[in-house]
Amino acid sequence: MEIIYLESIDSTHTYLKNYIIDNGYKKPICVYTNLQTNGIGSRGNSWQGVEGNLFFSFAIHKNDLPKDLPMQSTSIYFSYLLKKVLKDLGSQVWLKWPNDFYIEDKKIGGTITSLSGELFYCGVGLNLLKVEDEFGFLDIDIDCQKVLVEYFNLVNSTTSWKYIFSEFKIEFEKSRQFKATVNNEKVSLEKALLNEDGSIEIANTKVYSLR
Numbered sequence: 001m002e003i004i005y006l007e008s009i010d011s012t013h014t015y016l017k018n019y020i021i022d023n024g025y026k027k028p029i030c031v032y033t034n035l036q037t038n039g040i041g042s043r044g045n046s047w048q049g050v051e052g053n054l055f056f057s058f059a060i061h062k063n064d065l066p067k068d069l070p071m072q073s074t075s076i077y078f079s080y081l082l083k084k085v086l087k088d089l090g091s092q093v094w095l096k097w098p099n100d101f102y103i104e105d106k107k108i109g110g111t112i113t114s115l116s117g118e119l120f121y122c123g124v125g126l127n128l129l130k131v132e133d134e135f136g137f138l139d140i141d142i143d144c145q146k147v148l149v150e151y152f153n154l155v156n157s158t159t160s161w162k163y164i165f166s167e168f169k170i171e172f173e174k175s176r177q178f179k180a181t182v183n184n185e186k187v188s189l190e191k192a193l194l195n196e197d198g199s200i201e202i203a204n205t206k207v208y209s210l211r
Contacts, residue, residue: 108135
């Protein structure tokens with residue numbers, strides 16, 4: 001994975017897409033910064049934070065991912081791998097379905113994943129510092145460069161979806177006390193059924209995690 005650091009950028013996601021349009025895609029590539037001014041969040045929302053937080057986006061060919069990974073669950077997969085790296089460093093971070101990072105009951109970041117042609121684009125925003133009372137922040141100090149190296153080593157290891165899902169479905173129980181957005185409405189996850197492809201069935205609707 002090639003890793004490009006920028007001191008500040010409006011959106012790592014937008015920068016990366018434009019970079020690949022201009023230069024082509026040759027291998028997995030990541031762009032990261034500690035200051036993002038106009039980040040892209042799920043459902044068209046923005047994800048911004050104070051200077052010193054971590055924002056990164058990467059592109060990877062779908063053929064470089066595990067063969068058993070459902071395309072619609074890449075957001076869960078990429079998020080859970082990062083959670084594992086942070087957990088190994090001593091954090092109590094957990095993953096709320098499908099793509100939100102939490103410390104206890106406060107969101108500290110999230111993931112957005114999309115498929116464009118043969119490439120998956122994944123963007124991550126993570127609060128390392130306090131933004132406002134509504135949101136939390138990571139409970140450990142990290143070296144962003146080292147975390148990204150460890151993270152992409154894990155991505156490159158192509159850990160099977162079956163293994164990741166076996167862990168995530170246990171952690172999913174924590175999500176039941178929260179709500180998720182379904183058809184632009186907040187719906188309780190208390191009685192949601194988690195399917196093996198990472199989707200959930202809730203309010204008579206099947207919902208996938210791909211954003």
